[in-house]
Amino acid sequence: MKIAVVGTGYVGLVTGTCFAETGNQVTCVDIDENKIEKMRAGEIPIYEPGLEDLFLRNSNEGRLQFTTNLAEGIEGAKVIFLALPTPPGEDGSADLKYILKVANDLGPLLKDYTVIIDKSTVPVGTSEKVHAAISKGAKVPFDVVSNPEFLREGVAVEDFMKPDRVVIGTKSERAKEVMNKLYAPLVRQGNPIIFMDERSAEMTKYAANAFLATKITFMNEIANLCELVGANVDDIRKGIGTDSRIGKRFLFAGIGYGGSCFPKDVQALAKTSLENDYKFQILDAVMNVNEQQKTKLIPAVQEFFGNNLKGKKIAMWGLAFKPYTDDIREAPALYNIDSLIEAGCEVHVYDPEAMKNVQSVVGNKVTYCKNPYECLQDADALLIMTEWPQFRTPDFDKMESLLKNKIIFDGRNLYELDQMKEMGYTYYSIGRERV
Ligand SMILES: NC(=O)c1ccc[n+]([C@@H]2O[C@H](COP(=O)([O-])OP(=O)(O)OC[C@H]3O[C@@H](n4cnc5c(N)ncnc54)[C@H](O)[C@@H]3O)[C@@H](O)[C@H]2O)c1
Numbered sequence: 515m516k517i518a519v520v521g522t523g524y525v526g527l528v529t530g531t532c533f534a535e536t537g538n539q540v541t542c543v544d545i546d547e548n549k550i551e552k553m554r555a556g557e558i559p560i561y562e563p564g565l566e567d568l569f570l571r572n573s574n575e576g577r578l579q580f581t582t583n584l585a586e587g588i589e590g591a592k593v594i595f596l597a598l599p600t601p602p603g604e605d606g607s608a609d610l611k612y613i614l615k616v617a618n619d620l621g622p623l624l625k626d627y628t629v630i631i632d633k634s635t636v637p638v639g640t641s642e643k644v645h646a647a648i649s650k651g652a653k654v655p656f657d658v659v660s661n662p663e664f665l666r667e668g669v670a671v672e673d674f675m676k677p678d679r680v681v682i683g684t685k686s687e688r689a690k691e692v693m694n695k696l697y698a699p700l701v702r703q704g705n706p707i708i709f710m711d712e713r714s715a716e717m718t719k720y721a722a723n724a725f726l727a728t729k730i731t732f733m734n735e736i737a738n739l740c741e742l743v744g745a746n747v748d749d750i751r752k753g754i755g756t757d758s759r760i761g762k763r764f765l766f767a768g769i770g771y772g773g774s775c776f777p778k779d780v781q782a783l784a785k786t787s788l789e790n791d792y793k794f795q796i797l798d799a800v801m802n803v804n805e806q807q808k809t810k811l812i813p814a815v816q817e818f819f820g821n822n823l824k825g826k827k828i829a830m831w832g833l834a835f836k837p838y839t840d841d842i843r844e845a846p847a848l849y850n851i852d853s854l855i856e857a858g859c860e861v862h863v864y865d866p867e868a869m870k871n872v873q874s875v876v877g878n879k880v881t882y883c884k885n886p887y888e889c890l891q892d893a894d895a896l897l898i899m900t901e902w903p904q905f906r907t908p909d910f911d912k913m914e915s916l917l918k919n920k921i922i923f924d925g926r927n928l929y930e931l932d933q934m935k936e937m938g939y940t941y942y943s944i945g946r947e948r949v
């Protein structure tokens with residue numbers, strides 16, 4: 515099938531590459547000329563495990579092409595994916611300007627029946643708006659389908675190729691047929707395609723993200739309480755996660771959720787509720803708790819140094835909002851960097867993938883290190899922000915020889931308490947005894 519993907523970011527590039535891998539002829543369209551140039555030259559613009567091999571194979575075999583020209587990109591395409599940004603507008607609601615701009619442009623360009631598929635996360639009612647925008651210029655029949663994407667960064671290819679489910683919102687039988695054909699290779703193991711109407715599909719995406727953000731936040735609150743009552747949140751996680759009604763996943767307490775999705779989507783759902791005269795109270799609590807959780811370790815750092823952080827050298831391990839990505843959107847590390855610098859600290863950072871992105875935001879306010887150990891030289895303390903696997907079993911002898919103080923503030927609970935006690939570290943983590 516000939517496919518166009520408009521917007522070649524995390525979602526668009528994974529969608530385009532994976533559908534090329536299943537044998538389709540894909541053209542990716544983006545307004546970012548730099549990005550398109552890079553991809554044409556065989557360079558992948560994001561770090562996403564497993565994507566580069568697929569990207570190169572499909573580009574080299576001619577199934578994956580790139581253009582900045584919308585008309586050229588959609589030429590002959592039976593389906594057009596919209597994988598465009600939906601950032602929060604000033605009032606917190608999702609800003610639809612990117613999607614509606616492309617929808618307006620698409621109308622006059624359609625030459626034959628086309629299925630336009632919205633993969634972006636959009637508020638309920640957006641497919642109708644997209645339909646109206648395309649209708650203004652379209653002279654041929656078309657359908658607008660809502661097909662929200664559930665991939666996680668860091669495991670995006672696997673999530674896309676083996677989705678737990680595919681949600682498709684459409685009432686059109688003609689569009690259903692096209693969607694069934696397109697997704698058939700990805701649902702061979704019995705993982706379902708769930709058809710519903712457009713509004714329900716749009717809502718499903720927000721419900722999923724808001725539920726997961728709530729699950730994490732609930733555990734963060736349990737963790738905060740554990741610290742006060744002398745319980746261990748990691749044991750609680752195992753204790754409740756083995757209940758199949760609760761499930762083991764997304765129960766890890768830490769320094770809050772970040773990323774390009776949970777924060778903006780929880781906010782957008784709260785906004786949708788208000789617009790419909792409904793106060794979604796849980797969401798307000800989730801947002802408030804998460805806001806505080808992100809810099810939860812800072813008061814502990816302050817307290818340890820007697821409320822005087824001026825001139826203290828802090829090493830920071832991990833900048834990305836989670837491991838296996840270079841994405842720093844809403845990363846807790848950024849908030850901690852700001853707080854530490856404001857308090858007068860000198861911050862030395864290391865992340866295996868995200869340093870370039872941090873530099874473009876923070877500039878030279880922090881010192882970028884070549885490896886985790888370089889950060890530690892004469893550091894007064896180590897802060898851990900992201901659970902990259904290489905931080906899990908570091909060379910503790912080497913660490914001890916470099917750190918000025920044997921103190922770790924761990925936002926991701928990487929180490930066992932007994933191990934820390936034995937090695938004589940002062941160790942603060944989340945929802946566990948301070949040793
Ligand atoms: N990142 C994720 O993990 C993820 C997962 C599921 C859903 N989503 C949703 O998918 C959507 C896209 O997210 P993303 O993370 O891929 O965004 P992104 O910012 O990484 O990529 C968006 C791309 O669209 C391009 N673009 C903007 N205007 C354009 C136009 N007029 N024509 C062509 N290209 C244009 C940008 O240059 C950019 O390359 C959002 O709604 C997001 O909420 C994201």
Ligand SMILES: O=c1ccn([C@@H]2O[C@H](COP(=O)(O)OP(=O)(O)O[C@H]3O[C@H](CO)[C@@H](O)[C@H](O)[C@H]3O)[C@@H](O)[C@H]2O)c(=O)[nH]1
Nearest residue numbers: 663664665666667730764765766768771772773775835836
């Ligand atoms: O037990 C957990 C799990 C996650 N997190 C944090 O939650 C955030 C989001 O993590 P994750 O969901 O793995 O990453 P995303 O790539 O943002 O993926 C989410 O957002 C995407 C965009 O909408 C959806 O497609 C995915 O299904 C949804 O998981 C990160 O800051 C994690 O550190 C925790 O604190 N504890």
